[in-house]
Amino acid sequence: MAVSHHRLILHPRDPFFVPETTAVLEGLREIGFVGPALDACRYRVGSRFMEWVSFLGCSPWLRLEPDAQQTPFTHIHVPHQTPVPILIAGDNVKPPRCPHCRKGFMAPGRPPRPPPDPTAVSRCASCGTPAPWSALDWRRSACVARWRLEVTEIHEAEAVPTPGLLDRLAALSAGRPWGYCYVQTRKG
Numbered sequence: 001m002a003v004s005h006h007r008l009i010l011h012p013r014d015p016f017f018v019p020e021t022t023a024v025l026e027g028l029r030e031i032g033f034v035g036p037a038l039d040a041c042r043y044r045v046g047s048r049f050m051e052w053v054s055f056l057g058c059s060p061w062l063r064l065e066p067d068a069q070q071t072p073f074t075h076i077h078v079p080h081q082t083p084v085p086i087l088i089a090g091d092n093v094k095p096p097r098c099p100h101c102r103k104g105f106m107a108p109g110r111p112p113r114p115p116p117d118p119t120a121v122s123r124c125a126s127c128g129t130p131a132p133w134s135a136l137d138w139r140r141s142a143c144v145a146r147w148r149l150e151v152t153e154i155h156e157a158e159a160v161p162t163p164g165l166l167d168r169l170a171a172l173s174a175g176r177p178w179g180y181c182y183v184q185t186r187k188g
């Protein structure tokens with residue numbers, strides 16, 4: 001299956017938390033967000049998918065069906081959980097803001113290079129307060145997680161998950177809050 005270059009990522013805010021995948025998928029199937037399986041970890045979007053995502057700007061045109069040419073199309077991908085939290089970021093990653101002073105966490109001009117453990121504490125270049133990368137404000141361009149759900153072929157800030165979808169995900173994971181971000185990777 002073709003690699004997707006623009007993805008909306010939904011993830012638990014607790015970087016260590018891994019929800020019960022079957023329960024989450026079953027709950028999202030019940031509300032029509034997730035549809036039939038394409039393979040072991042990919043699913044078509046459900047019949048009510050467009051009700052759970054708000055599209056910004058003009059009405060969207062999404063390709064929702066696979067074709068013989070393997071054209072990328074919007075579907076739901078559940079990657080395998082990772083043993084430890086990892087930074088999930090692509091070419092669109094933005095300099096993160098410090099959760100304390102709200103200024104740049106890294107010195108200007110320094111590209112974010114993930115530490116081996118993104119939950120380990122480092123110091124803010126602006127105010128000196130220590131914080132882990134998992135607690136930084138990535139401005140919706142990255143996250144730190146062990147488990148995530150990806151909606152493919154959604155461009156950055158083109159579509160926003162509704163509060164109802166985030167509430168549903170929280171309800172399916174014992175009340176834990178969820179976040180989202182957009183990750184873009186270059187072709188080739």
Ligand SMILES: [Zn+2]
Nearest residue numbers: 098101124127
């Ligand atoms: Zn700071």
